[in-house]
Amino acid sequence: MIAANDERVNLHMARAHAAIALEGAEKEACREEIRALLKARNAVLVAHYYTHPDVQQLAEDTGGCVSDSLQMARFGKDHAADMLVVAGVRFMGETAKILSPEKRIVMPTLEATCSLDVGCPIEEFGPFCDAHPDRTVVVYANTSAAVKARADWVVTSSIAVDLVDYLDRRGEKILFAPDKHLGHYVQQQTGADMLHWDGACVVHEEFKAQGILDLKKVHPDAAVLVHPESPAAVIEIADAVGSTTQLIAAARRLPNPVFIVATDQGIFHKMQQEAPGKTFIAAPTAGNGAACRSCAHCPWMAMNGLDNLRAVLRADDALGQEIHVDPELGRRAMLPLERMVNFRR
Numbered sequence: 001m002i003a004a005n006d007e008r009v010n011l012h013m014a015r016a017h018a019a020i021a022l023e024g025a026e027k028e029a030c031r032e033e034i035r036a037l038l039k040a041r042n043a044v045l046v047a048h049y050y051t052h053p054d055v056q057q058l059a060e061d062t063g064g065c066v067s068d069s070l071q072m073a074r075f076g077k078d079h080a081a082d083m084l085v086v087a088g089v090r091f092m093g094e095t096a097k098i099l100s101p102e103k104r105i106v107m108p109t110l111e112a113t114c115s116l117d118v119g120c121p122i123e124e125f126g127p128f129c130d131a132h133p134d135r136t137v138v139v140y141a142n143t144s145a146a147v148k149a150r151a152d153w154v155v156t157s158s159i160a161v162d163l164v165d166y167l168d169r170r171g172e173k174i175l176f177a178p179d180k181h182l183g184h185y186v187q188q189q190t191g192a193d194m195l196h197w198d199g200a201c202v203v204h205e206e207f208k209a210q211g212i213l214d215l216k217k218v219h220p221d222a223a224v225l226v227h228p229e230s231p232a233a234v235i236e237i238a239d240a241v242g243s244t245t246q247l248i249a250a251a252r253r254l255p256n257p258v259f260i261v262a263t264d265q266g267i268f269h270k271m272q273q274e275a276p277g278k279t280f281i282a283a284p285t286a287g288n289g290a291a292c293r294s295c296a297h298c299p300w301m302a303m304n305g306l307d308n309l310r311a312v313l314r315a316d317d318a319l320g321q322e323i324h325v326d327p328e329l330g331r332r333a334m335l336p337l338e339r340m341v342n343f344r345r
């Protein structure tokens with residue numbers, strides 16, 4: 001299964017390509033046109049922290065939202081717009097559609113996927129769940145609509161520890177998928193009885209503890225911020241571990257002037273806004289001189305840009321980049337997703 005998963009992920013990575021970068025007057029004209037198109041279509045832009053700073057800035061400037069996947073889901077569900085333009089990866093668009101079936105959900109490109117989603121196909125995950133009927137199925141938001149529909153709960157990294165702790169206190173045993181590093185971190189934090197799927201994020205899995213320790217020698221006053229999709233050895237040396245939103249809060253809160261950050265570099269835009277004057281350095285990935293697959297930047301998040309965002313808004317048919325979810329599947333996935341959205345709100 002591991003080899004098959006690697007092969008599937010590599011195929012998708014080979015197809016990923018960064019969005020066209022616009023500069024100067026061309027960029028400004030594009031921003032203005034998108035602004036007008038959002039208004040004309042009664043649409044709102046919902047962007048993830050890992051997207052390009054230009055996309056994040058435009059979302060903020062047009063009354064949209066820049067956030068983690070939990071807040072994106074909540075914002076999109078609560079917003080009165082007819083259309084949500086989701087800049088991120090495909091599962092985020094699907095989540096928005098399931099939670100708001102009456103809205104049109106479009107994305108700059110539907111090709112933007114996630115290695116966790118790709119590595120957890122329902123054809124394999126369904127039988128895995130069937131083999132463990134005594135376990136409560138908790139899946140990460142980074143999964144397909146079909147996998148969510150098979151789950152009891154959906155979580156994001158911002159609530160995974162609290163939710164599993166809550167289920168553990170109720171005496172429930174957990175089947176957790178697909179990120180094994182997040183799953184092991186949650187298990188270590190809660191002591192819950194957990195069975196893990198063997199998935200990983202291509203970005204976070206590459207961070208190296210030794211590289212971070214070497215970098216700390218150069219920056220002894222630096223704090224290390226780590227997303228829990230990273231390997232255990234990296235989490236162990238962190239000063240703060242958490243979701244993207246929690247890491248941004250740590251950058252603001254901690255007194256250190258320098259931060260070594262083990263998550264996608266797209267987050268630096270928001271960190272610099274929230275903690276001006278501080279320095280952010282990407283945590284080393286594949287070790288000295290070695291090639292990395294992601295180099296601390298998600299190849300699929302990088303597919304979102306102003307140019308393809310404008311293109312889907314210009315066309316009445318969104319150039320085919322509209323999310324559709326089978327209504328029956330959506331109905332089944334709605335329950336665990338709504339549990340996530342409403343958990344300790």
Ligand code: SF4
Pocket residue numbers: 050089113114115116142201202203204264298299300301
């Ligand atoms: S950064 Fe990792 S978890 Fe996030 S979308 Fe990219 S591959 Fe998936």
